[in-house]
Amino acid sequence: MIAGTPGVLLVLDGWGHAEPGEANAIAAAATPWLDHLLETCPTVLADASGTAVGLLPGTVGNSEIGHMVIGAGRPVPYDSVLVQEEISSGRLGSNEALTPVLARLAATGRSLHLIGLCSDGMIHADVHHLQELLRVAARFSVPAVHIHAVTDGRDVANGTAAAFLGLVESYAAEAGLGGVATVVGRGYALDKSGDLRLTEQAALAVMYGKGEAVTEVQEALELNQRGDEWMPPSVVTDAAGRPVGVVEEGDAVLFTNFRSDRIQQLADHLHEHLAPRGVTFLSLAQYDTRASIPPLVHRSDAGGGLAARLAAHGVRSVRIAEAEKFEHVTYYLNGRDPSPVPVEEHVKISGEAAPDYKVRPEMNIDKVAEAVNAAARRDDVPLVVANLANIDVVGHTGHYEATRQATEHTDRAVESICRAARAAGRWVLLVGDHGNAEKMLIAADGGTPRPYGGHTTHPVPAVLVPADGQEVRRPAGPATLADIAPSVLSLLGIDPAPRMTGRPLW
Ligand SMILES: O=C(O)[C@@H](CO)OP(=O)(O)O
Ligand SMILES: [Mn+2]
Numbered sequence: 001m002i003a004g005t006p007g008v009l010l011v012l013d014g015w016g017h018a019e020p021g022e023a024n025a026i027a028a029a030a031t032p033w034l035d036h037l038l039e040t041c042p043t044v045l046a047d048a049s050g051t052a053v054g055l056l057p058g059t060v061g062n063s064e065i066g067h068m069v070i071g072a073g074r075p076v077p078y079d080s081v082l083v084q085e086e087i088s089s090g091r092l093g094s095n096e097a098l099t100p101v102l103a104r105l106a107a108t109g110r111s112l113h114l115i116g117l118c119s120d121g122m123i124h125a126d127v128h129h130l131q132e133l134l135r136v137a138a139r140f141s142v143p144a145v146h147i148h149a150v151t152d153g154r155d156v157a158n159g160t161a162a163a164f165l166g167l168v169e170s171y172a173a174e175a176g177l178g179g180v181a182t183v184v185g186r187g188y189a190l191d192k193s194g195d196l197r198l199t200e201q202a203a204l205a206v207m208y209g210k211g212e213a214v215t216e217v218q219e220a221l222e223l224n225q226r227g228d229e230w231m232p233p234s235v236v237t238d239a240a241g242r243p244v245g246v247v248e249e250g251d252a253v254l255f256t257n258f259r260s261d262r263i264q265q266l267a268d269h270l271h272e273h274l275a276p277r278g279v280t281f282l283s284l285a286q287y288d289t290r291a292s293i294p295p296l297v298h299r300s301d302a303g304g305g306l307a308a309r310l311a312a313h314g315v316r317s318v319r320i321a322e323a324e325k326f327e328h329v330t331y332y333l334n335g336r337d338p339s340p341v342p343v344e345e346h347v348k349i350s351g352e353a354a355p356d357y358k359v360r361p362e363m364n365i366d367k368v369a370e371a372v373n374a375a376a377r378r379d380d381v382p383l384v385v386a387n388l389a390n391i392d393v394v395g396h397t398g399h400y401e402a403t404r405q406a407t408e409h410t411d412r413a414v415e416s417i418c419r420a421a422r423a424a425g426r427w428v429l430l431v432g433d434h435g436n437a438e439k440m441l442i443a444a445d446g447g448t449p450r451p452y453g454g455h456t457t458h459p460v461p462a463v464l465v466p467a468d469g470q471e472v473r474r475p476a477g478p479a480t481l482a483d484i485a486p487s488v489l490s491l492l493g494i495d496p497a498p499r500m501t502g503r504p505l506w
């Protein structure tokens with residue numbers, strides 16, 4: 001069926017490489033199996049951030065671009081880059097989707113609402129984009145701009161929201177237009193677990209001014225006891241106690257996140273309630289919402305990669321992940337193409353939902369490993385692809401000890417998978433999609449280290465565990481995530497796709 005050897009591609013989410021040190025939860029974990037593989041198997045460090053994968057220089061990697069590039073076999077200009085180009089080139093001021101809306105607001109005296117994550121984490125949004133958006137709105141004489149700020153504390157250190165909101169206010173002052181109308185943490189506004197109660201709380205502030213009433217943003221920050229991520233909805237009110245900027249009939253809403261996955265639940269909710277009231281919607285980049293929302297920039301084509309190649313050769317693959325990373329091994333790995341592929345099977349592992357990941361760092365990894373091992377035993381499945389989410393998902397809590405344990409659970413799952421793969425005559429390729437848990441502290445406030453759960457720019461290990469008796473060469477030279485798809489295809493005995501710029505490492 002294939003000319004090469006069947007295998008397992010295992011993405012260890014958030015598995016970055018850094019020297020051991022007090023911030024490195026991966027190095028601190030007892031991982032006898034991974035240590036043994038890293039010592040004995042042909043291994044290389046792959047670039048998973050910045051321009052190597054299609055991000056701006058020096059930008060941390062993330063799960064979307066990571067899995068897209070692993071699948072595409074080439075860097076894919078990411079949404080953040082396309083937005084940045086639109087801004088740096090000055091094209092935003094004549095953007096086809098934006099400018100007619102701004103002109104209409106100016107003519108009708110209605111308001112613009114900017115809703116999005118206010119930090120420079122560069123995974124979901126970049127707060128700096130607000131500066132140019134406000135300038136352009138001012139140039140079009142939009143009468144009022146209300147900013148519905150979502151605080152972060154996850155992609156950036158907790159406790160930084162005040163500084164980012166200060167920056168937003170300085171942009172508004174500089175443009176002579178706009179102000180913060182509501183503030184809410186990303187735990188509410190960017191829920192993607194399907195918990196509509198959280199989404200609704202964020203939406204009620206934006207739509208009706210429901211929430212803690214404050215006379216200025218600073219007050220909201222002072223009231224918050226739960227950290228930036230879980231900042232409860234706060235609504236800025238005027239001297240008469242009225243919210244300064246709820247969405248009214250005829251207004252326009254522009255979502256300022258460039259990444260879709262976490263804002264789409266809120267976007268759909270607001271669209272459903274407000275579009276019938278004559279509110280216009282726009283998003284900075286293209287979203288995967290049910291509602292059709294015109295984007296300011298269109299996304300890059302990430303197709304023609306691994307999935308297309310496997311389909312063309314009739315090679316069956318099984319994709320396995322927990323809910324948190326399910327789209328990553330299916331939709332993103334397939335170049336953001338939702339079309340069903342007859343030779344693909346998708347397995348979403350569900351289990352007990354963790355109220356808080358740090359109390360269940362094992363997540364449902366045993367079930368993931370069982371599903372991988374069952375697929376690996378099948379003769380009709382040349383390729384099994386799975387994501388082990390723990391290191392990243394638990395890493396995001398910023399909790400060092402829990403993340404160390406998550407890494408140890410991952411080590412045991414990798415051992416089980418490698419043993420099953422060996423028994424089934426398969427190779428296993430282990431690779432991180434971006435760094436996370438190898439850096440659990442970040443310098444803030446003039447150098448004081450703070451707990452950090454965000455991603456990093458570190459390279460990721462790529463390790464090939466050969467099948468019994470399989471001859472493989474030692475990988476040479478610099479590697480990136482774009483080399484993974486060509487490597488997988490080469491191990492299976494299939495030529496790379498013409499659009500791939502990566503090269504087989506083994
Ligand atoms: O959880 C998320 O939304 C991001 C971090 O904000 O992580 P990842 O890219 O791993 O999904
Ligand atoms: Mn990831």
Ligand SMILES: [Mn+2]
Nearest residue numbers: 014063392396
């Ligand atoms: Mn992550």
